[in-house]
Amino acid sequence: xxxxxxxxxxxxxxxxxxxxxxxxxxxxxxxxxxxxxxxxxxxxxxxxxxxxxxxxxxxxxxxxxxxxxxxxxxxxxxxxxxxxxxxxxxxxxxxxxxxxxxxxxxxxxxxxxxxxxxxxxxxxxxxxxxxxxxxxxxxxxxxxxxxxxxxxxxxxxxxxxxxxxxxxxxxxxxxxxxxxxxxxxxxxxxxxxxxxxxxxxxxxxxxxxxxxxxxxxxxxxxxxxxxxxxxxxxxxxxxxxxxxxxxxxxxxxxxxxxxxxxxxxxxxxxxxxxxxxxxxxxxxxxxxxxxxxxxxxxxxxxxxxxxxxxxxxxxxxxxxxxxxxxxxxxxxxxxxxxxxxxxxxxxxxxxxxxxxxxxxxxxxxxxxxxxxxxxxxxxxxxxxxxxxxxxxxxxxxxxxxxxxxxxxxxxxxxxxxxxxxxxxxxxxxxxxxxxxxxxxxxxxxxxxxxxxxx
Numbered sequence: 332x333x334x335x336x337x338x339x340x341x342x343x344x345x346x347x348x349x350x351x352x353x354x355x356x357x358x359x360x361x362x363x364x365x366x367x368x369x370x371x372x373x374x375x376x377x378x379x380x381x382x383x384x385x386x387x388x389x390x391x392x393x394x395x396x397x398x399x400x401x402x403x404x405x406x407x408x409x410x411x412x413x414x415x416x417x418x419x420x421x422x423x424x425x426x427x428x429x430x431x432x433x434x435x436x437x438x439x440x441x442x443x444x445x446x447x448x449x450x451x452x453x454x455x456x457x458x459x460x461x462x463x464x465x466x467x468x469x470x471x472x473x474x475x476x477x478x479x480x481x482x483x484x485x486x487x488x489x490x491x492x493x494x495x496x497x498x499x500x501x502x503x504x505x506x507x508x509x510x511x512x513x514x515x516x517x518x519x520x521x522x523x524x525x526x527x528x529x530x531x532x533x534x535x536x537x538x539x540x541x542x543x544x545x546x547x548x549x550x551x552x553x554x555x556x557x558x559x560x561x562x563x564x565x566x567x568x569x570x571x572x573x574x575x576x577x578x579x580x581x582x583x584x585x586x587x588x589x590x591x592x593x594x595x596x597x598x599x600x601x602x603x604x605x606x607x608x609x610x611x612x613x614x615x616x617x618x619x620x621x622x623x624x625x626x627x628x629x630x631x632x633x634x635x636x637x638x639x640x641x642x643x644x645x646x647x648x649x650x651x652x653x654x655x656x657x658x659x660x661x662x663x664x665x666x667x668x669x670x671x672x673x674x675x676x677x678x679x680x681x682x683x684x685x686x687x688x689x690x691x692x693x694x695x696x697x698x699x700x701x702x703x704x705x706x707x708x709x710x711x712x713x714x715x716x717x718x719x720x721x722x723x724x725x726x727x728x729x730x731x732x733x734x735x736x737x738x739x740x741x742x743x744x745x746x747x748x749x750x751x752x753x754x755x756x757x758x759x760x761x762x763x764x765x766x767x768x769x770x771x772x773x774x775x776x777x778x779x780x781x782x783x784x785x
Contacts, residue, residue, distance in 0.1 A: 336368055336501075339492055343372050346490055347426060347462055352452045354463040354487050358473040359494030360608060361562045362555075364525030365468050368494060369430055372464075377421045378428040385433075388441040412447035416456040426460040434465040435472050438480050445484040452487055470608035471563040495609065496523030496635070499679050500686070506533040511782045512760060513537055515728075516668070519675035522635030527552060538660055545644070546656035556640040563608050569593070569601055571645075574632060577611065578641035582629045602630065610634045617701035617713040620749035626704045635675065642671060669729035676728035677702070677711045680758045683785055684714060684724065694754045695720050708744040712756070724756035733759040735766035738777075754778055758785075 346353050359365050373380065379402060381395055396407060396415050405418035421427040429451075431437060437444050448463060450456050465488075467473050478485045502518045503509070505528055509517065516537045521527040530544050530551045545552045557567070564570055576590045584602070588595050605611040612633035616625040632638035643664045644651060651659050681700060688697045695716045703710040712724035725741045727733045738757065745752065757767065758780045771777045 336364075336494065336497060339368065339494060340372060342490070342492055347376070347428070350460070352454065352461050352463070353489045354448070354452055354465065356473070356477070356488050356491045357464055357466045357494065358470060358491070359468060360470045360524075360559070361468045362524045362526040362559065363468065363494040365466055365494055366432070367525065369432065369464070369466060373428055373430065376428050377423075377425050378430060379419060380430040380432065383431060383433040383436040385436045388443075391437055391441065392443075412444050413450060413456055416447060416451045419457055421459050424459060426462055427457070428462045428464060430464040430466060432466045433468060435467045435469050438465075438477075445481055449484060449487055469563065471604065474607040475604075497525060497528075498523060499682050502528065506531070508533045511785050515676055515679055515760070516672060518679065519635060519672040520639050524636060527555070527636060538657075538665070541664065542656040542660055546651065546659055552636075556637055556645075559634075559637065560610075564604060566601075569597075570605065573598065573601055573605070574610070574637065574641045575645055577630060577632055578638065578645070582614075582631060584628060584630075610637060614702070614704055616704040617699075617710075617715075619703060619713070621703075621705070621747050624705050624707070624747045626706050629704060631674075639671070643667075673726075673728045676758075676760060677726045679785070680724060680726045680756075680780075681712055683758075683780070684712065684722075684756070688714070693722065695722060697722070703744070703748045703750075705744055705747050707747060708740060710741065710744050710748060713748075713750065721750050721752045722754045722756065723750070723752040724758060726758040728760045731761055733757060733761065733763045733767055735764050735770070738767060738770065752776070756780055 343355070346355055357365065357369070369380070381398055383391065384394065386394075392410065392412065395412065396410060399405060399415040399418055400407065403418050403420055407414050407418060419427060419429070447456070451461065452463060467477075472480075499514070499518050502523060503511075503514045506514060506517065517528075517531060517540075520537075520541065521531060531540050532543070535543065542550075544550050547553065560567055560570055572591050572593070573587060576587050579590070581587050581590045584595060584598055587593070587598050591598070593601075602611060606613070610633065611630050614629040614631055616627070632641065647659070647663045650663065654662070684693065684697070684700065687693050693714070695714075697714040698717050700712060700714045703713050710723050711726045714722045714724075723741065723745060725737060727737060730737075738755075741755070753776065755777050757763070757771070757777065760782055763771075763779055763781070767779070771779045
C-alpha cells in the first residue's frame with residue numbers, strides 16, 4: 332500500500348526538527364492505521380517505542396521498565412517512570428523519539444507517568460533533545476475525556492494531530508489501476524479508512540470486492556460495523572437504532588424522536604457521542620444572504636462505511652444469511668448504489684477544487700467552501716474569497732447525461748441563496764447534454780469538468 336498521510340507526516344517531521352523538547356498527542360480510531368504511521372515516522376530515527384496494555388498500574392510499570400532495561404542495558408536504582416527516563420540514551424546525541432502507544436491505558440490509571448513526562452520534557456531527567464509522542468486509538472476518549480483525565484498536564488501538549496480518513500487522492504494513489512469511477516465507488520463504500528483499504532483489491536471489480544471483503548461470512552469487514560462502534564461506544568442497541576433511522580432518511584432530531592420512540596434528551600446525548608468520533612455530522616449550510624431559505628438542524632452519517640452498512644446491509648441482514656453474497660449484491664446493493672454515491676461524488680469534486688485552489692488554478696482565491704442546503708434545493712459546492720466573491724458547482728454522478736435542467740435548477744437555487752457567481756462549475760461522471768455543452772461554448776463563466784479532467 333503506498334505511503335499516505337503526507338500532510339500529517341510533514342507536521343510530525345516539522346515538530347521533530349524543532350530545537351525545544353516537544354510533546355505530541357497523536358490519535359485516531361482503531362482503524363486509522365496509527366501503527367503504520369508511527370513505524371513510518373520513526374524509521375531511521377533514534378526511537379524508543381512502548382505499547383501500553385490494558386493492565387494494572389503495577390504490571391504496566393513493570394513491563395515498561397523491563398523494556399527500558401532490555402533496550403538500554405541499564406541498571407535501575409528504583410522502580411519508577413522517572414528512573415526509566417533517566418536511563419534512556421540516544422546513539423549519537425540526536426533527538427530521541429519516545430512513543431507511548433495506546434496511552435489511554437496508562438493515563439487512565441497512573442498519574443505518576445504524567446509527573447514523569449513533565450519532568451522529562453523540562454530536561455530534568457534526560458538532557459538531550461527529546462520528542463514525546465502520546466498515541467491513542469480510542470477517539471471518543473481523546474475527544475471527550477483526555478483533558479479531564481490528564482488535568483493540568485494538557486498544557487504540556489504542543490500539538491494534537493488527528494489521523495482521520497485519508498483523502499480521495501490517497502485512495503486514487505492506492506489503486507492506480509482503478510478508473511476514476513471505480514475509485515469514487517471505493518471511496519464511497521469504504522471512505523478513507525486505511526485498515527479497510529488494505530483488504531480491498533485493485534485487481535477486482537467493485538462487485539467482487541464488496542462480496543469478498545464485506546458480504547461473505549468470513550470476509551474481513553463482515554463484522555467491522557459492529558466492532559467499529561463497540562470499540563468506542565456501549566449500548567449498541569441504541570446507537571444502531573439511531574443510525575438505522577438516519578439511514579432511512581430521518582435527518583432531524585424531531586424526525587428521530589418520532590421514528591425511534593427515544594426521548595429528545597436521550598437522542599441528543601447519544602448523537603453527541605456519535606459526533607465525538609465522526610460517525611455522524613451536523614450539516615451546516617454555507618452562510619449566504621438567503622439564510623431564511625436554508626434547512627437547519629440536519630444530520631447525516633459521516634462515516635462512509637457505516638453509511639454504506641446501514642443503508643444496504645443492516646436492513647436486509649436476514650436476507651444476507653439465506654442468499655448467496657452475489658445474489659444479495661445484485662438485489663439489494665447494485666440497483667441503488669449510484670444514487671447512494673451522489674454525496675460522495677460531491678466530496679470528490681470539492682477535493683478537486685481545493686487542490687486547484689492550492690495551486691492557483693481557480694478563478695478566485697478561495698478562503699472557504701461548503702454546501703448550501705436549501706429548503707427547496709441544494710447547491711453542492713459554494714466557494715468564496717475574502718471579498719465575498721463566489722464560485723458555485725453542481726455535481727452529477729448518476730444521471731446518464733448532465734441535463735440542462737440541472738443547470739436551470741442551480742440558477743434557481745442561487746436565487747434562493749441570494750448569491751451570484753463569477754464561475755459556475757458543472758461536474759459530471761457521465762456525458763454532458765448538448766445544450767449544456769453549447770452553454771459552456773458561449774459562456775466563459777460556465778466550466779465543464781468530466782472524469783478525464785478529474
